Amino acid sequence: MPKGLYVGVDVGGTKIAAALVDGKGRILLRDKTATPRDGKPKGVLKAISVLVKGLLNEGGLRRKDLLGVGAGVPGIVDGEGRMLAAPNVALAGVRVGRELEKALGADAVVGNDVNLGVLGEQWLGAARGHENVVGIFPGTGVGGGVIVGGELLLGTHGAAAELGHIVVDPEGPVCGCGIRGCLEALASRTAIEKDIRRALRRGERSLIRDWLGKAPKVIKSKVLAKALKRKDPVVMHAFHQAAQALGLACVSLRHVFDPELFVFGGGLVEACGQHLLPAVQDALDEDPLFKKVSSCEAVPSELGDDAVILGAVALAKRTL
Numbered sequence: 001m002p003k004g005l006y007v008g009v010d011v012g013g014t015k016i017a018a019a020l021v022d023g024k025g026r027i028l029l030r031d032k033t034a035t036p037r038d039g040k041p042k043g044v045l046k047a048i049s050v051l052v053k054g055l056l057n058e059g060g061l062r063r064k065d066l067l068g069v070g071a072g073v074p075g076i077v078d079g080e081g082r083m084l085a086a087p088n089v090a091l092a093g094v095r096v097g098r099e100l101e102k103a104l105g106a107d108a109v110v111g112n113d114v115n116l117g118v119l120g121e122q123w124l125g126a127a128r129g130h131e132n133v134v135g136i137f138p139g140t141g142v143g144g145g146v147i148v149g150g151e152l153l154l155g156t157h158g159a160a161a162e163l164g165h166i167v168v169d170p171e172g173p174v175c176g177c178g179i180r181g182c183l184e185a186l187a188s189r190t191a192i193e194k195d196i197r198r199a200l201r202r203g204e205r206s207l208i209r210d211w212l213g214k215a216p217k218v219i220k221s222k223v224l225a226k227a228l229k230r231k232d233p234v235v236m237h238a239f240h241q242a243a244q245a246l247g248l249a250c251v252s253l254r255h256v257f258d259p260e261l262f263v264f265g266g267g268l269v270e271a272c273g274q275h276l277l278p279a280v281q282d283a284l285d286e287d288p289l290f291k292k293v294s295s296c297e298a299v300p301s302e303l304g305d306d307a308v309i310l311g312a313v314a315l316a317k318r319t320l
C-alpha cells in the first residue's frame with residue numbers, strides 16, 4: 001500500500017461511504033455502513049470513525065500514513081466545519097471536522113456533500129479542467145454547487161449554491177422549505193413522483209399503475225427509466241415539467257455565473273438523464289442574450305456515486 005493517502009467520506013441520510021484514495025484520485029479500498037438514525041450525533045460520528053479506522057486497518061496503514069480526511073455531509077457547513085443545518089442526519093450544530101480530528105487523530109475537513117460532488121467532477125469527472133461550473137443534483141431534493149474561478153462558492157455562512165431553492169414558478173407548488181415554486185418543488189425526484197401520483201389519482205392510464213398499483217409509495221429511478229423507455233405519457237409529462245423547470249433555472253444561473261458548463265448528477269440523472277438534459281440544453285441554446293456570448297453545455301456527471309468521496313479528497317488536498 002503506497003503512503004501519502006487520503007480518506008474521502010460521503011455521509012448520507014441512509015448510508016455512509018468511505019474510500020482510501022491516493023493523491024491522484026485513485027480509489028484503493030472502499031467500505032460503507034448504515035447511517036445511525038437514533039437522532040444522536042455521537043452515533044453518526046462513531047460510525048464514521050469506525051469506517052475510516054477499518055479502511056486503515058485493512059490497508060495495513062498507520063495514521064501517520066494518512067495525509068488527511070475529507071467528509072461530505074448533507075447540510076449547510078460553516079467556515080469552521082460546523083453544521084448549521086442538517087435535515088437528513090443527526091449532526092446539526094456539531095463541529096464535524098474537529099470531532100473527526102479528535103476521534104481519528106488525523107487532520108479533517110468537511111464540506112456540503114453536493115458542493116463536494118461538484119468539486120469531484122471538476123477534479124476528475126465531467127467538469128475536468130473547467131474553472132467555472134454549476135452543478136445540479138436532483139434527488140429527494142435538488143442539491144447545487146457552484147465553482148467560480150476554480151474555487152467553490154461558499155457565501156458568508158457556507159450556505160451559497162442552495163440552487164434547489166431558487167424560485168422558478170411563483171405560482172408553483174409550495175416547497176419543503178416553505179417558499180412557493182422552488183426548483184426543488186418542481187424538479188426533484190420527489191416532485192416528479194408527486195406529479196405521477198396526482199395523475200394516477202385522476203385515473204390517467206400509466207404503466208406505473210400496472211406495475212405498482214394505484215398509490216405507489218416509492219417510485220424508483222429505475223422504474224421511471226423503464227416507463228420513459230416505453231413512452232408512458234404520465235411519466236413523460238412529469239419529466240417534461242421537471243426539465244422545463246431545470247431549463248429555466250439554468251438560464252437564470254447562467255446569467256449570474258456565466259459557467260463553461262452545467263453538470264447534472266445523482267441517481268435520477270444517471271437513470272433518466274436523457275429525458276431531462278436535452279430540454280435543458282435547448283433552453284440554454286435558445287437564450288437570446290447569451291446566444292452571442294458563448295455556448296454552454298449541460299452534461300451528466302461522470303463519477304456517479306464516487307463524486308462526493310473524490311470531492312472530499314480534493315478539498316482535503318487543497319486545505320490540509
Ligand SMILES: [Zn+2]
Pocket residue numbers: 164165166175176177178179182184185
Ligand atoms: Zn425551497
